[in-house]
Amino acid sequence: MQLNLPASSQALELDAVMVDLDGTMVNTLGDFAEALNRMLADLQLPPIAPQAIEHMVGKGSEHLIRSVLAHVGAQDVEGAYPRAWQRYEHHYLAINGQFADVYPGVREGLEALKARGLRLACLTNKPLSFTRPLLAAKGLDGFFDQVFGGDSFERKKPDPMPLLKTCEALGSQPARTLMVGDSSNDAQAAQAAGCPVVLMTYGYNHGQPITAVAAQAHLDSLAQLAG
Ligand SMILES: O=C(O)COP(=O)(O)O
Ligand SMILES: [Mg+2]
Structure with missing residues (x-):
């Protein structure tokens, strides 16, 4: 399906979306x-x-x-x-989850992506044993066809390996699989894997402005993907 990015003339042809966790879906x-x-x-x-x-x-x-x-x-x-x-x-x-909140717009954004028939994966550097209970505690687990953590593969983001393996698990070509993240780790990994990337402006980027990191779009809310 085609996803139109806000404030951009670009439309992405996508089959699936990989969504980062810390700083993208949940303020942890x-x-x-x-x-x-x-x-x-x-x-x-x-x-x-x-x-x-x-x-x-x-x-x-x-x-x-x-x-x-x-x-x-x-x-x-x-x-x-x-x-x-x-x-x-x-x-x-x-x-886990007691001092953490889902960012505004996350549920709306995920619902909109799902409603368009896109397959979704959660792809985080957080250990899988922390990730699964957090997604469940926040009611986000039902959105995802696949969930992978920082210990699911031999290497973590910014290495492209986790993204390539996740695309494989989703049965989706990297060029048709969007990475949604909040840091240069997500962007570097996506670029090396050949995936388009959008970056959220409210997350964690090692104290550096995220707008300085190249991406297809920089968004203030995941709900902007619903538009
Ligand atoms: O645990 C981390 O270091 C960050 O996790 P993230 O990949 O979900 O941002
Ligand atoms: Mg993050």
Whole structure:
């Protein structure tokens, strides 16, 4: 089907859409802050502010934990990492979704894409064991034919591998499969995979303006895809 992008003369010929999770569908900064600060308390390390965490989200949990340990001045990041991961996983699963909200327009946008007969996948760098319960808790799980996390494949976004594997699972050509994301990781992966990409302006992009990242469109709400 054809998808017309707002503020663009471009129409995309699509069979499927891959949708990122953190910063695109759900504002999970509160969950990250809660789980990370409980982890830091267990390790007897100082807390971290949510604004600092926002710049570290996007490249998966391993990268996030290492960045946080370095930020709070852990003496030996690699030495502290195994226990940090174990405490983080424990706390994240305990609070998953309690400090997180679905962004306005997400349900409307997903409903509109589904109504047009597009196959949908959730493709996130978040571990799959965190992803499935979060989608269910927010009532978003029913939209997706496929759900893949940062540990579903050998490599994560910005590598194109997760997108190519997801296209395969959806039975859709990359050029006819739209990536909807919020960060340069999504855009780089899409470009390398040969997928069109649209970027949401409200998410997390390592503290850099997302409008500086090339995309078919930059949108303030997923509901704009419904138009
Ligand atoms: O967990 C992360 O690092 C970010 O996840 P995302 O790919 O859904 O933005
Ligand atoms: Mg994201």
